[in-house]
Amino acid sequence: MDLSLSTRSEADRTVVVVGGEIDVYTAPKLREQLIDLVSAGNYHIVVDMENVEFLDSTGLGVLVGGLKRVRAHDGSLRLVCTQERILKIFRITGLTKVFPIHSSVDEAVAATD
Amino acid sequence: MRPSPPPTDGDAVVPTVTVSFTPLPAHVRTARFIAASVARRAGVPETVLDEVRLAVSEACSLAVRLHRAKAPDTPVELRMVEEDKRFRVEVADAVPRERPVDDVELAVELVDDEGIGNNHSAGSSSADQQARERIGLAVINGLVDDVEVDYLAGGTVVAMAWPLELADQDGAPSGPASGSSASS
Numbered sequence: 001m002d003l004s005l006s007t008r009s010e011a012d013r014t015v016v017v018v019g020g021e022i023d024v025y026t027a028p029k030l031r032e033q034l035i036d037l038v039s040a041g042n043y044h045i046v047v048d049m050e051n052v053e054f055l056d057s058t059g060l061g062v063l064v065g066g067l068k069r070v071r072a073h074d075g076s077l078r079l080v081c082t083q084e085r086i087l088k089i090f091r092i093t094g095l096t097k098v099f100p101i102h103s104s105v106d107e108a109v110a111a112t113d
Numbered sequence: 114m115r116p117s118p119p120p121t122d123g124d125a126v127v128p129t130v131t132v133s134f135t136p137l138p139a140h141v142r143t144a145r146f147i148a149a150s151v152a153r154r155a156g157v158p159e160t161v162l163d164e165v166r167l168a169v170s171e172a173c174s175l176a177v178r179l180h181r182a183k184a185p186d187t188p189v190e191l192r193m194v195e196e197d198k199r200f201r202v203e204v205a206d207a208v209p210r211e212r213p214v215d216d217v218e219l220a221v222e223l224v225d226d227e228g229i230g231n232n233h234s235a236g237s238s239s240a241d242q243q244a245r246e247r248i249g250l251a252v253i254n255g256l257v258d259d260v261e262v263d264y265l266a267g268g269t270v271v272a273m274a275w276p277l278e279l280a281d282q283d284g285a286p287s288g289p290a291s292g293s294s295a296s297s
Contacts, residue, residue, distance in 0.1 A: 065226030
């Protein structure tokens with residue numbers, strides 16, 4: 001399955017809903033989406049990964065790049081993920097310490113540091 | 114890259130599937146589908162197939178990125194061997210290099226996603242290439258117990274293996290369901 005992307009606003013956050021497979025072939029699409037959002041002034045982003053079926057380290061690299069971009073504007077990038085097979089990749093690479101990971105979009109949107 | 118002859122075990126030919134593919138990102142998906150399909154047929158437990166898919170994808174992504182930067186006309190080789198008690202996958206690239214730094218946290222700091230794009234791999238810095246190699250290998254090492262990475266004069270071979278589920282006489286699986294116990 002290819003990558004699907006959609007965005008919507010909730011409160012002062014931008015929610016990006018990602019579905020399908022994030023790999024070396026599809027990751028550039030997600031990267032472009034995150035760059036476009038930041039360029040348009042959206043600095044508080046929630047990435048909903050509940051419909052992601054596959055994620056590899058190329059996808060992790062794009063999320064890290066997105067985090068660096070929003071942080072340059074004092075923004076935030078939060079993830080929504082409860083799938084064990086996806087969470088495992090974040091744990092293996094130590095990225096659970098880098099990204100705030102939430103169990104629902106509502107929780108992520110309500111969260112403040 | 115030269116095609117390898119099928120390995121033999123005494124007189125018996127060891128079941129092997131070898132795939133060569135041009136270093137296009139789209140082919141990484143094809144490679145992981147093939148690997149999972151061959152692994153399933155060989156008897157790798159269903160619970161472990163997700164890990165086979167991810168580990169093969171990591172190794173192939175790494176090879177594709179390097180080939181696009183340094184050897185775009187040379188195919189990447191994916192080799193799957195059904196041994197007696199284990200299923201082995203090798204991903205061979207043709208880009209000689211040094212072993213990357215062994216520090217995943219530093220690698221995360223150094224990752225620069227400017228290199229992630231269809232035509233930008235050649236422009237990404239060597240620090241970025243090394244950082245992403247380190248992260249990819251960290252994922253593989255976290256998923257697979259049996260991993261060897263050989264940095265050779267002609268390129269690198271990432272070899273990963275999973276135990277096969279061996280059926281006993283009643284046909285019930287008796288092999289260890291290991292491979293799903295990556296550190297967490």
